[in-house]
Amino acid sequence: MTIHSSLQQMLLERIEREGAITFAEYMRAALYEPGYGYYVTGAAKMGWEGDYFTSSDVSNLFAHCLGRQLQRMWEMLKQPQRFIVIEQGAGRGNLKQGVLQWARREAPELSQALEYREEDIRAGQDALHSGIEGEKASVFLSNELIDAFPVHIVQKHDGGLYEIYVIAQDGRLREALGEVSSPEVGNYLDRFDIPWQSFEDGWRAEINLDALHWMESVARRLRKGFVLAIDYGEKARDLYTRERREGTLLCYFQHSANTRPLWHPGEQDITAHVNFSALIHEGRRHGLRLHSYTTQREWLAKMGIAEELERMRARDFRDMDTQRASDQGQIALLQWYNLRQRAAALTDPYGMGNFKVLILRR
Secondary structure, eight states: OOHHHHHHHHHHHHHHHHOOEEHHHHHHHHHHOTTTSGGGSSSOOBSTTSSBOOHHHHOHHHHHHHHHHHHHHHHHTTOOSOEEEEEESOTTSHHHHHHHHHHHHHOHHHHHHEEEEEEOHHHHHHHHHHOOOOOOEEEEEEESOGGGSOOEEEEEETTEEEEEEEEEETTEEEEEEESOSOHHHHTHHHHTTOOGGGSOTTOEEEEOHHHHHHHHHHHHHEEEEEEEEEESEEOHHHHSOSSOTTOSOEEEETTEEESOTTSSTTTSEEEOOEEHHHHHHHHHHTTOEEEEEEEHHHHHHHTTHHHHHHHHHHHHOTHHHHSTTSHHHHHHHHHHHHHHHHHHHHHOTTTGGGOEEEEEEO
């Protein structure tokens, strides 16, 4: 029996025994159920051979820019002898390796102080529900983590706000509308002054309560320092719009996107855009203040990606100018084009460049 059929059967039996579950409960099982969930079984799902890739898969330039950001943070904290950075949702560790290599080469004093720890994607989930606090740090870092937290889905129907549940029908998982599962879900959009009452019936939106709990957990574990969250999303008024009628939920399987989250539970990624207003507001509730909020494109520019490209061109690709007619020169030219294209992917304003970079500080 496959993982997919086992998890689906387990969910069907649970629903038949206990009743309908919220979409958030379904998504939590599909992604995190021990022994079955997408993120906790089998080989790593990220990278070119998997279902999705992150900025650190595209180019080490991303890690180098992060290294320069951490160096600035270390200096703002007056260069502590122990500078503990915890990356949650670290995946295969590419980002850590890139940062450490950059620091050893370009910032040896930072390198001596830097203690870069990793926690896998389950750490954010475990911290939310266990109540156990982990190690404290000077920087908490996440790169495309929060979009994978389970979300509730709400839908306007007959002028009111209802919630999407998952039910069992004819041996299959189906959607069904019901009353909102909690006041926290029902009041969420109103907290951010979203005029959902004026939207058409059928309008949907995702509500990520776990993002709020994650921010609370991270704030408790933060010393004097920073929270740096990179993800795709918007502030609330740009995220919850009349035009975005179907919400932002997407599934990824072998680099192909679909909008059928009840298909193949445990075998595909499920994500939704992040409400950065919620992170900012929740951070403030727990003693953090906004340091900066920008796009990845703008952040990479501030962290010197263009200048590093120019230095690399002058240092590593001279042959494409001085020996253009030779095989060596042609190889250098192709390698330079490849590097430049990777940098362009990181800064594309219609792609990764529109990811948001949020920094909160205590």
